[in-house]
Structures are given as structure tokens and as C-alpha cells.
Amino acid sequence: MRLGVNAALVHDRIVEGDVAVEGGLIEGVGLSPAGRTGLAVPGFIDVQINGFDGVDFTTADADDYTRVAGCLASTGVTTFQPTLITLPVPDYFGALGRLRSTSITNARILGMHLEGPFLSPVRSGAHDPRNTLSPDPKLTRRFLDAGPVTYMTIAPELPGALDLIEMLVAEGVTVALGHTDADAPTANAAFDRGARSVTHIFGAQRPWRHRDPGISGAALVRDDVFITAIVDGVHLAPEAVKLAANAAGVRFVLITDAISAAGRPDGRYLLGDRTVILDHGACRLENGTLAGSVLTMDQAVRNMIDLGFDPLRAVAAATSAPAELVRRPDLGSLEPGTAADVCVLDDSYQVIRTIVGGIESFAL
Known part of the structure; x- marks a missing residue:
């Protein structure tokens, strides 16, 4: 099947010509004759998203996942990783079990991102600090057995965290550091043990100082650590985005951290067990703490472009x-x-069509 596009992004260059797909795979690029319009790029991937359009992944079932995937297709997302914040322990098992039994065709689900419960109570951000726990290998094993855990955010300064990182890496889980008060030596020790990324750079972590650079400073100067960022114009100042993106280079990863309020009007919504108020594009707890976003991935891309x-x-x-x-x-x-x-x-970087496994999931 030809897509009818006039160019495609292949690695870091534009290849003029059409794209062909067959059997769920890319068959060819740069084909003649080229289509009339449109730039084909790989489907967007969101590794941190808590919900969308009234759905929170803490309680989502298969129908909810299908509906969210349909909404995300209109934003160019073809793959996403549902994320759970720090919750009462029983809530994790319910969510993991439902995801394990879910099968959808209009998007790829990587698995579950557990952004908790092994986080610092002093850097809990919008998470309830009463739900944070010290790293527990036995509980972690129960999580892994309950459902498809593919990614976990941990505070590395907690007792037992470094050993837990090694355990998770051995199980094939991607480990990120976040919601942490770790200093740079502790962060580097965690990265040396296999932690691979930083969760929403600069947010809910020890702040950067010139003699105490913390986790952000440690991560930005390494070439083996990815930096995830919420580029929504709320969480980070333009200068902070430019600093992180320019330092990280190809290791800079956009995330939405979207919550159930995304795609909905102003009002009150759930993020796990927390009530969040959406007001003029910002999601906050009643005490004013930022709590996720209503960002979409296509808008995050355009926001980066608008920053130059x-x-x-x-x-x-x-x-x-x-x-x-x-x-x-x-x-x-x-x-x-x-x-x-x-x-x-299109020419304005708006999404006009999305295809998953060779099957159209969205078109204007």
C-alpha cells in the first residue's frame, strides 16, 4: 500500500518520494511518483502518560484503553506507556492485572510505567507522600508478576535502591530516576548500576546548584542517560528547555505526562488518588502544586519548533x-x-493521518 506522501523522515534526513507499507512493515521509501502532500514521520511514542479524555489508567479497562488510543492517534501517537503515580499498593495490582488482559489494535502499548511507590517523600510533587515506600524487592517481584511492568521511576538515595535498580535492569525493565533528593554522586552511582533516564527533568528533584548539581547536573553531562521533559510552556521555562535539550542532544525525549483532564474542559479530574484542577491549561492540586499536564505529543513537537x-x-x-x-x-x-x-x-506540523502496523487509525 502506498501512503501518498511526498516525502519521509528517515533517520535525520528528508527523503523525497512516497512510502510503501506491506504486512505491517515499512516496505520502501523514496518511491516514485511521489504523493501530492504530507511528510511521513515515525509514529510518536509517549513513555509517560497517566490518562486522557476522562480516563485515568489507575482504573482503566480494555474499552478505556481503546478509547484513549483513538484520541492519541489524532495527535500522532502510535505507541504509549501508561503510567501510574504513587498509589496505595493494592491499586497497582488492579491496574496491572487489567492491563495484562488488555489487547488493542489502534495503538501499541509498551507496558506499564510505575512512577512510584519507591520515591522520596520530600520530593513527592503531586504524589501523596503517605503512599511512598522504601525499595522492597519482594513487593517489586509481585508487581512484575502482576502485569507488564516495563519502566519504573525510583529515588536512588533510598535504602536498597541501588540493588533494586540492578534487579529491575536484569528483568529488562527500564529504570528512571525521579522524585528524588539525590545528590550527583548518588545519581551517578545509580546510572552506573543501570538506571537509564531522568523523569521530567528539573521537576520534583533536587534543584541544580553550581556546587551541588544534583540529579539533573549528573544526567546532563553523561552520554548514556536520557532526559525526559514536559515541554508545555507550564512546567519549564524556555531557557530550561533549551538548556536540557542542547546538553542532552539526541538523548532528549519529549513526554506529555498527560492526565485524565487532557482533551477535556476546565474542571476537576483524577490523577490516581489525587484530585486535580485544570484551569487555563495548567493542572494543579488544590495547594497549587503542578500535577501532570494536558499536553499532546504533536503540540510538544510544535512547541519545540516554536522555541527555535x-x-x-x-x-x-x-x-x-x-x-x-x-x-x-x-x-x-x-x-x-x-x-x-x-x-x-502537513506544512504546519499538524497531524493529518496516523497509521499503526500498516492500518489507518486516524485521518482528517
């Missing part, structure tokens, strides 16, 4: 970078033989 980044660089932060972070070489690329997950953009 090359459009191809912005697209890479939503495609090839997250694919490399989660070690999925079959995703985030339009090389022949990779998954036929495609987002087609």
Missing part, C-alpha cells in the same frame, strides 16, 4: 529518542523492515 529547534530535531525527540530509550529498534524509524507506524504531518 529544527523541526527534524523536534520530531526525533518524539520518535527515535524514546524508541532508543526503551530499546525498541523496531519503532521510531521509517527504515524498510521497521514497524509501519507512521504519522503524516
Whole structure:
């Protein structure tokens, strides 16, 4: 099947010509004759999203996942990783069990991101600090047995955290550091043990200082650590985005951290067991603490472009970078033989078509 596009983003260059898909895979790029319009890019990947359109993944069932995937398709997302904040322990098992029994066709679900409960109570952010726990290998094993845990955020300064990181890495789980008061030496020890990324850079973590750079300083100067960021114009000042993106280079990963309020009007919504107020684009607890976002991935890409980044660089932060972070070489690329997950953009970088596994999931 030809897509009818006039160009495609392949690695870091534009290839003129059409794209063909067959059997759920990219069959060819740069084909003649080219289509009339549209730039094909890899489908967007969101490794941190808590919910969308009234759905919170803490309580989501298969129908909810299908509905969310349909909403995300309109934003170019073909792969996402549902995320659970710090919750009462029984809530994790229910959510993991429901995800394990869920099968959808209009998006790929990487597995579950547990953003808790092994986080610092002094850097809990919007999470309820009463739900935070010290790292517990036996409880972690129960989580892994309950459902598809693919990613976990941990505070490395907690007792037993470094050993737990090694355990998770051995199980194939991507480990991120976040909601942490760790200093730079502790962060580096965790990265040396296999932690691979930082969760929402600069947010809910020890602040950077010139003699105490903390986790952000440690991560930004390493070439083996990915930096995830919420580029919504609320969580980070433009200078902070530029600092992180310029330092991280190809390791810079866009996330939405969207909650159930995304796609909905102002009002009160749930984030796990927390009530969040959406008001004029910002999600906050009643005490004013930021609590996720209503950002979409296509808007995050456009926000990077508006900050002066090359459009191809912005697209890479939503495609090839997250694919490399989660070690999925079959995703985030339009090389022949990779998954036929495609987002087609117009000249304004608006999404006009989304394809998952060679099957159209959205079109204007």
C-alpha cells in the first residue's frame, strides 16, 4: 500500500518520494511518483502518560484503553506507556492485572510505567507522600508478576535502591530516576548500576546548584542517560528547555505526562488518588502544586519548533529518542523492515493521518 506522501523522515534526513507499507512493515521509501502532500514521520511514542479524555489508567479497562488510543492517534501517537503515580499498593495490582488482559489494535502499548511507590517523600510533587515506600524487592517481584511492568521511576538515595535498580535492569525493565533528593554522586552511582533516564527533568528533584548539581547536573553531562521533559510552556521555562535539550542532544525525549483532564474542559479530574484542577491549561492540586499536564505529543513537537529547534530535531525527540530509550529498534524509524507506524504531518506540523502496523487509525 502506498501512503501518498511526498516525502519521509528517515533517520535525520528528508527523503523525497512516497512510502510503501506491506504486512505491517515499512516496505520502501523514496518511491516514485511521489504523493501530492504530507511528510511521513515515525509514529510518536509517549513513555509517560497517566490518562486522557476522562480516563485515568489507575482504573482503566480494555474499552478505556481503546478509547484513549483513538484520541492519541489524532495527535500522532502510535505507541504509549501508561503510567501510574504513587498509589496505595493494592491499586497497582488492579491496574496491572487489567492491563495484562488488555489487547488493542489502534495503538501499541509498551507496558506499564510505575512512577512510584519507591520515591522520596520530600520530593513527592503531586504524589501523596503517605503512599511512598522504601525499595522492597519482594513487593517489586509481585508487581512484575502482576502485569507488564516495563519502566519504573525510583529515588536512588533510598535504602536498597541501588540493588533494586540492578534487579529491575536484569528483568529488562527500564529504570528512571525521579522524585528524588539525590545528590550527583548518588545519581551517578545509580546510572552506573543501570538506571537509564531522568523523569521530567528539573521537576520534583533536587534543584541544580553550581556546587551541588544534583540529579539533573549528573544526567546532563553523561552520554548514556536520557532526559525526559514536559515541554508545555507550564512546567519549564524556555531557557530550561533549551538548556536540557542542547546538553542532552539526541538523548532528549519529549513526554506529555498527560492526565485524565487532557482533551477535556476546565474542571476537576483524577490523577490516581489525587484530585486535580485544570484551569487555563495548567493542572494543579488544590495547594497549587503542578500535577501532570494536558499536553499532546504533536503540540510538544510544535512547541519545540516554536522555541527555535529544527523541526527534524523536534520530531526525533518524539520518535527515535524514546524508541532508543526503551530499546525498541523496531519503532521510531521509517527504515524498510521497521514497524509501519507512521504519522503524516502537513506544512504546519499538524497531524493529518496516523497509521499503526500498516492500518489507518486516524485521518482528517
